[in-house]
Amino acid sequence: MKFLYSSLSLACALSSLPGALGATYKRTDNIVGNGFYDAFEFQAIKDPTHGRVNYVDQATARAQNLSFASADTFIMRADSSKTLQSNGAGRDSVRIRSKKTFTTHTAVFDVRHMPQGCGTWPAIWETKEDTWPVDGEIDILEGANDQGPNEVTMHTGHNCKVPKSRNMTGVPNQLNCDDTKDDNGGCDVDFAENDSYGLPFNKNGGGWYAMERNNDFIKVWYWARNNPSVPREVSSGASSINTDGWGQPDALFPSSDQCKIGDHFGQNNIIINLTFCGDWAGETFKDAGCGSGKCEDFVNNNPGAFKDAYFELAAVRVYQ
Numbered sequence: 001m002k003f004l005y006s007s008l009s010l011a012c013a014l015s016s017l018p019g020a021l022g023a024t025y026k027r028t029d030n031i032v033g034n035g036f037y038d039a040f041e042f043q044a045i046k047d048p049t050h051g052r053v054n055y056v057d058q059a060t061a062r063a064q065n066l067s068f069a070s071a072d073t074f075i076m077r078a079d080s081s082k083t084l085q086s087n088g089a090g091r092d093s094v095r096i097r098s099k100k101t102f103t104t105h106t107a108v109f110d111v112r113h114m115p116q117g118c119g120t121w122p123a124i125w126e127t128k129e130d131t132w133p134v135d136g137e138i139d140i141l142e143g144a145n146d147q148g149p150n151e152v153t154m155h156t157g158h159n160c161k162v163p164k165s166r167n168m169t170g171v172p173n174q175l176n177c178d179d180t181k182d183d184n185g186g187c188d189v190d191f192a193e194n195d196s197y198g199l200p201f202n203k204n205g206g207g208w209y210a211m212e213r214n215n216d217f218i219k220v221w222y223w224a225r226n227n228p229s230v231p232r233e234v235s236s237g238a239s240s241i242n243t244d245g246w247g248q249p250d251a252l253f254p255s256s257d258q259c260k261i262g263d264h265f266g267q268n269n270i271i272i273n274l275t276f277c278g279d280w281a282g283e284t285f286k287d288a289g290c291g292s293g294k295c296e297d298f299v300n301n302n303p304g305a306f307k308d309a310y311f312e313l314a315a316v317r318v319y320q
Contacts, residue, residue, distance in 0.1 A: 024242045025106050025319030032315045036074040040096035051278030052299045054089040061094050077310030084300040095273035104214045106319045112206040113312035115274045116198050118145050118290035119299045120309050121281040126268040133157045133179040135266035140211045144281035145288035148197035152220045152251040153188040160259035162187050168252040189251035196222050208234050212243050215262035219249035241319050
């Protein structure tokens with residue numbers, strides 16, 4: 001909400017506060033349906049998180065029906081038909097990266113369904129892989145083994161800490177974002193909404209995640225599909241947005257002398273991927289109630305468990 005002030009000094013004082021008056025952005029990228037094939041590249045790479053996964057290229061993904069699109073839907077999913085040999089490749093899945101990179105921007109992700117199931121580790125995030133961690137990383141949607149709520153995490157190079165007390169609805173955990181600290185756990189925030197991840201999210205028909213990044217802060221919001229408070233400009237995919245009217249974010253990472261966002265973040269790609277087991281889902285597999293065996297054995301021998309391991313994306317919209 002904006003107000004007009006008769007006092008010029010008051011307006012100047014408010015404008016000096018980081019993010020105090022929000023920002024207006026124009027839509028530069030409206031990625032829907034088949035547009036995902038133009039805007040993203042498929043990364044058939046070795047999983048950097050050591051997952052039990054085999055990322056396939058676009059041709060293979062489309063041939064095996066692991067990716068397809070319609071006028072308003074883009075699907076990317078894992079194979080759910082093959083039993084795997086323990087000494088062979090991991091489960092076929094998809095990892096895509098935007099062809100464009102972004103600095104100051106707001107990205108809105110309209111997600112109808114996210115991968116669910118034991119052993120899964122889906123993520124929507126931004127980073128620059130070639131220079132990681134110098135240009136930063138922000139994980140917008142992430143979790144493992146169906147254990148919610150959603151967790152937002154910021155990873156940086158050296159010398160970045162965030163305060164515990166912040167104007168957000170989420171709950172902070174680790175406060176040191178430095179990649180060399182806390183086993184590169186990053187500074188993470190758990191969302192307050194139980195339907196922000198996994199099965200509860202999918203039962204609601206999904207929802208919207210939005211991330212705003214500038215040199216003053218990084219903010220992340222979430223609205224369930226049935227949330228009446230979702231901003232109209234978010235749900236409609238408007239041509240312009242003003243984040244000042246979006247209310248308190250779920251996660252806030254403010255710039256400060258202890259962590260200057262502009263120094264720790266550069267050009268970033270958008271990445272969307274689904275892996276299995278690995279450094280997170282593998283380590284927490286048993287604690288998540290997924291059984292007493294190994295995560296990798298579960299992924300190898302239970303292809304039917306991954307019939308719901310897919311992203312259904314209505315749109316990705318970027319505003320600058």
